Amino acid sequence: MPKITKDFIPVSQKKQRPGFRMNPKYITVHNTANSNKGADAEMHSRYLHNGAGGRTVGWHFTVDDKEIYQHLPTNENGWHAGDGNGNGNMKSIGIEICENSDGDFDKAVKNAQWLIKKLMKKHNISISNVVPHKHWTGKNCPRLLLGMWETFKDGIRNSKSTSIRESTKPSSKKYHSIVDYLKARGIDSSFNNRKRLAAKYGIKNYRGTASQNVALLNKLQRGSTVSSKPKSFKPGQRVTLKRSAVKYATGQHIPPRYLGKTYTIQQAKSDRVLLKELYSWVYKNDVQ
Ligand SMILES: [Zn+2]
Known part of the structure; x- marks a missing residue:
């Protein structure tokens, strides 16, 4: 299905x-x-x-x-x-x-x-x-x-x-469950993937306990709601897509070959920018 x-x-x-x-x-x-x-x-x-x-x-x-x-x-x-x-x-x-x-x-x-x-x-x-x-x-x-x-x-x-x-495109809605949060973004919510994310966000010895899940959810939500701390990006500006980026702002996986390269901003919104060469929206957090 x-x-x-x-x-x-x-x-x-x-x-x-x-x-x-x-x-x-x-x-x-x-x-x-x-x-x-x-x-x-x-x-x-x-x-x-x-x-x-x-x-x-x-x-x-x-x-x-x-x-x-x-x-x-x-x-x-x-x-x-x-x-x-x-x-x-x-x-x-x-x-x-x-x-x-x-x-x-x-x-x-x-x-x-x-x-x-x-x-x-x-x-x-x-x-x-x-x-x-x-x-x-x-x-x-x-x-x-x-x-x-x-x-x-x-x-x-x-x-x-x-x-x-x-599904509709992921919104900035607040989630109370890490699994719901990941699913809404089309991200693998299995234990193994949560463990990988936990390591990336500095949570040690992830075992899937309630407190670790809450901590991970908080870190992820903070990570993707940059709108509270808007970075200023302007059309025409050149930026590098960080190697740590995983998903486009529209939820799909970014092929690894696109990471670490420089692109031109075509359009900027509160939390995301449109990269001209990729025809894709990425989170501001994922570019520098
Ligand atoms: Zn046709």
């Missing part, structure tokens, strides 16, 4: 979020046609948030082998079907399935089938209205599924619909 992260494109980005009201009657399936390593759901979310290279394009969900990102609410239209003001753009939910070469495509397809079944139920859409992008414009998309479209639809019919785990 994949996790759905709602990470909506700001309404001000009209090219990616046109904002016309929609009562969805169809679901349109796409492939990203991007087999590059790392071209996963999170990367496509960043792509849209960063203006999609100036293109007028936007869709509702991107699915990879591990997770699902939602970029638009399902009661607003997107630009993904290529049919102008036709039903593809104005009445269908657009789903991109990732094909990054470092991902498991079959698993991504299974996750998409699960999502589609859930959306069909929610919006009362029949399987005959689940269509490939090709249906609207003749485009060869989803390129990896057109040859097995009926099998793909069988997979939707047979998909197990289980309860939904949804």
Whole structure:
């Protein structure tokens, strides 16, 4: 059961979020046609948030082998079907399935089938209205599924619909349990990982006792709520991403190869900065 992260494109980005009201009657399936390593759901979310290279394009969900990102609410239209003001753009939910070469495509397809079944139920859409992008414009998309479209639809019919785990981006909410705090950030909350974090934050001989957990929680919350002690970062400023950084401010892991390097600040908010070269938000605490 994949996790759905709602990470909506700001309404001000009209090219990616046109904002016309929609009562969805169809679901349109796409492939990203991007087999590059790392071209996963999170990367496509960043792509849209960063203006999609100036293109007028936007869709509702991107699915990879591990997770699902939602970029638009399902009661607003997107630009993904290529049919102008036709039903593809104005009445269908657009789903991109990732094909990054470092991902498991079959698993991504299974996750998409699960999502589609859930959306069909929610919006009362029949399987005959689940269509490939090709249906609207003749485009060869989803390129990896057109040859097995009926099998793909069988997979939707047979998909197990289980309860939904949804999350929104971590907020600055105060948590009373270390496990809840970590889970909300998508961080491994196992004993071993808590032990590793405890060592990093100077808590010796971590055994998972209540007092150690409280101490660790306090240290972590202090660490990530820099807003109380704002550092001043300005767009254009060059900063180094600390080697101790673990996660982006949006919750995903930072690949180690990005650490210890210098980047340009594109935008700054109270607790985070947008690094231009990475198209990613990181906590101010994690740069210097
Ligand atoms: Zn397409």
